[in-house]
Amino acid sequence: MNPFRIHTGIVAPLDRANVDTDQIIPKQFLKRIERTGFGQFLFYDWRFQPDGEINPSFVLNQPRYREASILVAEKNFGCGSSREHAPWALADYGFRVIIAPSFADIFANNCLKNGLLPVTLKDEEVAGIIEGAREINNYQLTVDLERRTVTDSNGFSALFAIDDFQRRCLIEGLDEIGLTLLDEADIAIFEQRRVATSGS
Amino acid sequence: MPRTLFEKIWDAHIVRQVPDQPTLLYIDLHLVHEVTSPQAFEGLRVANRRVRRPDLTVATADHNVPTTDRSLPIADPIGAKQIDTLRENCRDFGIQLFDIDSAEQGIVHVIGPELGLTRPGMTIVCGDSHTSTHGAFGTLAFGIGTSEVEHVLATQCLPQNKPHTMLINVRGVLPEGVTAKDLALGIIGQIRTDGATGHVIEYAGEAVRQLSMEGRMTLCNMSIEAGARAGMIAPDETTFAYLEGRRFAPRGAEWTEALADWKTLRTDDAAAFDRTVEVDATTLEPHVTWGTSPGMVVPVTGFVPDPAALQDEPDRRASERALEYMALTPRTRIQDIQIDRVFIGSCTNARLEDLRAAARIVKGYHTNSSVNAMVVPGSQAVKRAAESEGLDRIFRESGFEWREAGCSMCLGMNADILQPGERCASTSNRNFEGRQGRGGRTHLVSPMMAAAAAITGHFTDVREWRFNK
Numbered sequence: 009m010n011p012f013r014i015h016t017g018i019v020a021p022l023d024r025a026n027v028d029t030d031q032i033i034p035k036q037f038l039k040r041i042e043r044t045g046f047g048q049f050l051f052y053d054w055r056f057q058p059d060g061e062i063n064p065s066f067v068l069n070q071p072r073y074r075e076a077s078i079l080v081a082e083k084n085f086g087c088g089s090s091r092e093h094a095p096w097a098l099a100d101y102g103f104r105v106i107i108a109p110s111f112a113d114i115f116a117n118n119c120l121k122n123g124l125l126p127v128t129l130k131d132e133e134v135a136g137i138i139e140g141a142r143e144i145n146n147y148q149l150t151v152d153l154e155r156r157t158v159t160d161s162n163g164f165s166a167l168f169a170i171d172d173f174q175r176r177c178l179i180e181g182l183d184e185i186g187l188t189l190l191d192e193a194d195i196a197i198f199e200q201r202r203v204a205t206s207g208s
Numbered sequence: 209m210p211r212t213l214f215e216k217i218w219d220a221h222i223v224r225q226v227p228d229q230p231t232l233l234y235i236d237l238h239l240v241h242e243v244t245s246p247q248a249f250e251g252l253r254v255a256n257r258r259v260r261r262p263d264l265t266v267a268t269a270d271h272n273v274p275t276t277d278r279s280l281p282i283a284d285p286i287g288a289k290q291i292d293t294l295r296e297n298c299r300d301f302g303i304q305l306f307d308i309d310s311a312e313q314g315i316v317h318v319i320g321p322e323l324g325l326t327r328p329g330m331t332i333v334c335g336d337s338h339t340s341t342h343g344a345f346g347t348l349a350f351g352i353g354t355s356e357v358e359h360v361l362a363t364q365c366l367p368q369n370k371p372h373t374m375l376i377n378v379r380g381v382l383p384e385g386v387t388a389k390d391l392a393l394g395i396i397g398q399i400r401t402d403g404a405t406g407h408v409i410e411y412a413g414e415a416v417r418q419l420s421m422e423g424r425m426t427l428c429n430m431s432i433e434a435g436a437r438a439g440m441i442a443p444d445e446t447t448f449a450y451l452e453g454r455r456f457a458p459r460g461a462e463w464t465e466a467l468a469d470w471k472t473l474r475t476d477d478a479a480a481f482d483r484t485v486e487v488d489a490t491t492l493e494p495h496v497t498w499g500t501s502p503g504m505v506v507p508v509t510g511f512v513p514d515p516a517a518l519q520d521e522p523d524r525r526a527s528e529r530a531l532e533y534m535a536l537t538p539r540t541r542i543q544d545i546q547i548d549r550v551f552i553g554s555c556t557n558a559r560l561e562d563l564r565a566a567a568r569i570v571k572g573y574h575t576n577s578s579v580n581a582m583v584v585p586g587s588q589a590v591k592r593a594a595e596s597e598g599l600d601r602i603f604r605e606s607g608f609e610w611r612e613a614g615c616s617m618c619l620g621m622n623a624d625i626l627q628p629g630e631r632c633a634s635t636s637n638r639n640f641e642g643r644q645g646r647g648g649r650t651h652l653v654s655p656m657m658a659a660a661a662a663i664t665g666h667f668t669d670v671r672e673w674r675f676n677k
Contacts, residue, residue, distance in 0.1 A: 026401055039272060039621070083522065090337040091243075113406060114351055185359050195234070
C-alpha cells in the first residue's frame with residue numbers, strides 16, 4: 009500500500025449528500041478482474057452524457073478542478089454497495105483525500121486499505137471548504153496525517169480524528185495481512201480451543 | 209456482567225485483543241462471489257499465500273450471471289471471464305463452488321441460509337454489503353471490501369474495531385398486507401440512511417418475533433440501507449425449525465448440543481444498548497420509495513413530498529435532485545404513479561414466501577398492457593420449490609417472465625436492466641440513480657405491492673386487493 013503522511017492539493021467540491029458507490033463506479037465496470045484502471049470510469053454517469061460525450065457541467069470536468077486530488081462532499085459519502093472498486097477508481101483518478109461530514113463504514117474501511125484518506129470534519133468546516141473550493145481559484149488544502157490536521161493558506165485549520173492503528177498503517181504503508189499472519193500462534197490456539205469445546 | 213446478543217458473539221470470536229489496536233476476530237464462514245473476489249485471489253498469488261481455511265469458505269456465482277437459458281454460452285466476454293476466474297480460483301485454492309449449472313446455485317445470501325451454512329452464533333463475512341441478511345439467524349454477519357476478503361482468505365480473521373450497539377424495538381404486530389419489507393422501509397424512513405452508521409442493530413419486539421425466517425432475512429438485509437454494520441435477531445423456535453434438517457445443519461447429538469448453545473444467544477435482560485429506537489408496527493402501511501435513496505419513502509396512501517417544506521438545505525437539494533431524476537412532481541398521489549416494469553427478485557425479496565405472496569396477488573389477473581414484469585427466484589432451490597407448487601404457472605399465465613436464479617436487475621450487472629426513463633416497481637433494496645440501468649427509475653416496494661402494480665399499472669394499496677381463489 010502507498011504510505012500516506014502529508015498531502016497538499018487542489019480541492020474539488022461535490023456538494024451532494026449520500027453519494028453512493030453506484031455513482032462512484034457504476035456496475036457495468038465491475039466485471040474487470042484487475043485492481044487497476046478504474047479511474048476512467050469514476051462517476052461515469054455524471055462525468056459523461058448518455059452519448060459518451062463529456063458532461064461539461066459536472067464539477068470534475070471543469071478545467072479549474074482537473075488537477076484536484078482532494079474531494080470534498082456532503083454527509084454519508086460512499087453509502088451502499090461494498091465494492092472496493094469505488095476507492096480504486098477514486099485513487100486511480102488521482103484523489104488522495106476525501107473530506108465529508110460522515111462516511112459509510114465499509115467505504116471508509118476500503119479507502120484505508122488503499123492509501124486513500126477519508127477525513128471526517130464538522131458540518132460547518134466542510135461547508136467552509138466547499139465554499140473555499142468554489143470561490144477561490146486553485147484552492148488548496150494540506151492534510152497532515154501525522155498531526156491530524158487540515159489547513160489552508162488563509163488561516164483555516166481543523167483537527168480530525170482517526171484510529172491510531174489505522175493511522176500507523178497508513179503512515180508506514182503496512183501490510184495488514186502480514187501483521188495478522190504474525191499472530192498465527194494465537195489463531196491456531198483459538199481454532200484448537202473451538203474444536204475442543206464443540207467436539208467436532 | 210449482562211451482555212447483548214452482539215456482545216456474546218463478539219466475545220466468543222476474539223482471537224487476540226491488545227490495547228489501542230483493533231480486535232482480531234475469528235470468522236466462521238466466508239462467502240465468496242465472482243465480482244468482489246478476483247483481485248483478492250490475485251493478491252494471494254502475488255504474495256505467495258494460501259487460503260487458510262478452504263473448508264470454511266463457500267463460493268457461488270450470482271451477481272453477473274444471466275437469468276435466461278443457462279445452456280447457452282454467456283454473451284458478454286468480460287462477464288464470462290469473471291465467472292471463469294472464480295472457477296479457476298476455487299479449483300486452485302480448494303474452495304467449494306456452487307457453479308452456474310449447480311442445483312444449489314443462487315444469490316449468496318439466499319443459499320447460505322437455505323443450505324444450513326448460516327447458523328446462530330456464527331461470524332459470517334462476504335464481499336457484499338447485504339451480508340447483513342444472515343443476522344436473521346442470530347449471527348454477526350457483515351459486508352467487507354475486497355482487501356478484507358483477501359485478509360480473511362489468508363488468515364480466517366479480521367482486525368475490527370468494536371461497533372456500537374442499537375436496539376430497534378418494534379412494538380405491536382404488523383397489520384394485514386404490511387410486510388417485513390414495509391417495516392424495513394419504515395425504519396429507514398424514520399432513522400434515515402445514515403441513522404445506524406457505526407452500529408450493529410438488534411431487532412426485537414413482538415412484530416419481529418412474529419416474522420418468519422424469510423421476513424427476518426428481509427429486515428436484516430436492509431440494515432445496511434440504514435448505514436448499519438450489521439443487523440441481527442435473537443434465534444428462537446422459528447429459527448430452529450427453519451434450520452433442522454438442512455444440508456449443513458448439525459444432526460443427532462450434535463443438533464441437541466447446538467440447540468442448547470443457541471438458546472443462550474439472547475440479550476440479557478439488564479444489558480444496555482448504546483442507542484434504542486422505538487417503532488410502532490400497528491400504524492405501519494405498505495411503503496413506496498419516491499426518490500433515489502431508500503430513506504426517501506412514504507406510505508402508499510401518501511404523496512410525493514414537496515422539497516420546499518424541508519428545513520435542512522442539503523436535504524432540500526437532495527430531494528429536488530431526486531425528483532428531477534425520478535421525473536416526479538411534488539404532491540403527486542403515490543397511487544397515481546404509472547410504472548413500466550416490475551422486478552420481483554434480489555437477496556431482499558426472492559425467497560419462496562415472497563414468491564407465494566406475489567403469486568397470491570396476481571392469480572387470475574393479467575399484467576397491465578403497458579407493464580413488462582419478471583420474477584427472478586433467489587436460488588435454483590427456490591425456483592424448484594415454486595415450480596412444484598405451480599407458482600411459475602400462475603406468474604406465466606399472468607404475463608410475467610419466469611427466470612433463472614441470480615442478482616439480476618437488483619444491480620443490473622447482467623443483461624437485465626431498465627432502459628433510460630423506464631419506471632420500475634422493484635422488490636430490491638436500492639433505488640440509487642442508475643442502479644437498475646442508466647436513467648432507470650426505481651421504486652422499492654414489497655413483493656405484494658410489486659405484484660399489484662404489475663396488474664394495475666400503477667402503485668396500488670394491497671390492503672384493498674381483491675384476491676382470486
